[in-house]
Each structure stands twice: as structure tokens, then as C-alpha cells.
Amino acid sequence: GAVVSQHPSRVICKSGTSVKIECRSLDFQATTMFWYRQFPKQSLMLMATSNEGSKATYEQGVEKDKFLINHASLTLSTLTVTSAHPEDSSFYICSATPDGYEQYFGPGTRLTVT
Amino acid sequence: AQSVAQPEDQVNVAEGNPLTVKCTYSVSGNPYLFWYVQYPNRGLQFLLKYITGDNLVKGSYGFEAEFNKSQTSFHLKKPSALVSDSALYFCAVKAWGNTGKLIFGQGTTLQVKP
Numbered sequence: 001g002a003v004v005s006q007h008p009s010r011v012i013c014k015s016g017t018s019v020k021i022e023c024r025s026l027d028f029q030a031t032t033m034f035w036y037r038q039f040p041k042q043s044l045m046l047m048a049t050s051n052e053g054s055k056a057t058y059e060q061g062v063e064k065d066k067f068l069i070n071h072a073s074l075t076l077s078t079l080t081v082t083s084a085h086p087e088d089s090s091f092y093i094c095s096a097t098p099d100g101y102e103q104y105f106g107p108g109t110r111l112t113v114t
Numbered sequence: 115a116q117s118v119a120q121p122e123d124q125v126n127v128a129e130g131n132p133l134t135v136k137c138t139y140s141v142s143g144n145p146y147l148f149w150y151v152q153y154p155n156r157g158l159q160f161l162l163k164y165i166t167g168d169n170l171v172k173g174s175y176g177f178e179a180e181f182n183k184s185q186t187s188f189h190l191k192k193p194s195a196l197v198s199d200s201a202l203y204f205c206a207v208k209a210w211g212n213t214g215k216l217i218f219g220q221g222t223t224l225q226v227k228p
Contacts (some may be wrong), residue, residue, distance in 0.1 A: 004157075006157070020190070026116065029118070031146075031214070032213070032214045034214075034215070034216075041202070041221075042220070042221070043204065043218045043219065043220045044158075044218050045222050046215065046216075049213060049214070049215065056211075065121070091155070093157050093158070095157075095158075097214045100145060100213075100214040101159065101165070101208060101214070103148075103156040103157070103160075103214070103216055103225065104161075105157040106157050107156055107157040108155065108156060108157045110155065
């Protein structure tokens with residue numbers, strides 16, 4: 001089956017620093033990748049939709065300058081949390097779709113900002 | 115507007131008993147429906163989908179779901195629950211258009227007791 005990886009799985013950073021999270025589709029080319037944020041025992045909140053070679057489309061209320069998304073190739077998208085603060089601590093999940101229908105999810109990245 | 119509702123925050127069943135996790139949807143046009151499972155601190159795993167065809171869809175790990183157009187429901191079922199099925203379950207519908215976005219329900223925690 002289709003596999004999506006995320007790196008790192010866990011990261012702890014100090015307030016004010018930036019953190020980059022990578023999302024890779026390992027065995028398929030992803031026309032689109034998605035970035036979600038999830039709070040404990042809650043549903044996924046879509047942050048942005050990322051297409052290779054074009055600017056990401058952000059959902060309402062998501063700060064573009066804070067959550068920088070780069071979709072460098074058909075198998076790689078990165079999310080950079082800039083000037084992180086404790087309220088940015090969360091579980092970040094990416095997904096990728098080869099056809100615009102089925103999404104395959106990464107294992108998630110636990111970000112803790114101290 | 116498109117939406118998905120999972121009316122139960124938690125479902126408790128005894129091991130060996132049948133389980134049902136409920137999902138209703140509201141979409142314009144034909145729905146593309148999905149079920150995902152999430153274990154603690156992990157990404158989402160695909161269980162099954164309904165695109166077209168038979169109303170009873172069989173998926174991974176012995177799960178199945180029944181698409182009911184008149185009741186706009188897509189309940190997840192399993193004939194005999196296992197303790198290892200305990201997890202968070204999400205129903206989702208593909209958003210209208212070609213963005214590939216999914217609209218998620220709020221999630222249902224399934225607790226299977228020995």
C-alpha cells in the first residue's frame with residue numbers, strides 16, 4: 001500500500017525558534033499534500049493544501065507567515081513553524097493523495113514548544 | 115454545505131460482540147465516503163471507502179460499512195470486536211470539487227473491554 005513518512009516524529013524546541021517538518025510519499029507521486037493539526041482527542045483541523053510547484057492554499061484563520069509550506073517535488077512537502085510559541089504545541093499530520101480521492105496519512109509529528 | 119456527523123463521542127462494547135460506529139453525512143451530489151482509524155500518537159490508517167457500487171463495503175481488519183443513501187448514513191461495523199480495535203475512528207467525506215480535501219467527523223472513541 002501507499003506509504004507516507006514524516007520526519008521528525010517528535011521535536012522539542014524553544015520558544016522563538018523555527019521547526020521544519022518533512023512529509024514524503026515513499027512509493028507514489030502525490031499531486032496534492034495536506035497539512036493538519038490535531039489537538040488531544042479531537043478531530044483533524046486542515047491547515048493548508050499543498051500542490052507541487054505552486055503556493056499552498058491556507059484555510060481560513062491559519063497564518064501563512066507562521067506556517068510556511070513548501071511543496072518542492074511530487075514526493076516532498078515541508079511545513080515550517082516559524083517563531084514557535086507554546087500555543088503552537090500540537091500534533092501535526094500530513095497526508096498525500098495520488099489521484100485527488102484517497103488520502104494516505106503520515107504517522108504525525110508531536111511538536112512541543114517550551 | 116458539506117458535513118459529516120459522528121453522533122457518539124464514545125462507543126463501549128465487550129470483546130466478541132458486534133460493534134457499530136455511526137456516521138451521517140450531508141453532501142450535494144454523490145458522496146465519496148471514508149473511514150479511518152487512529153491509534154494513540156499515530157497518523158490515520160485507511161479502513162475502507164465507498165465511491166460507487168455495492169452498498170456494503172468491506173475493508174481492513176474485518177471492518178465493513180453500509181452506505182444508506184436514504185438515511186444519508188455510512189455506519190462502520192464489525193461482527194466481533196477485539197480489544198485491539200480500541201482506537202479513535204473518523205468518518206470523512208470528500209469535499210466537492212477537485213481539491214481532494216476531506217471533511218472529517220469529530221471522531222468516535224471505541225473502547226472494547228475484555
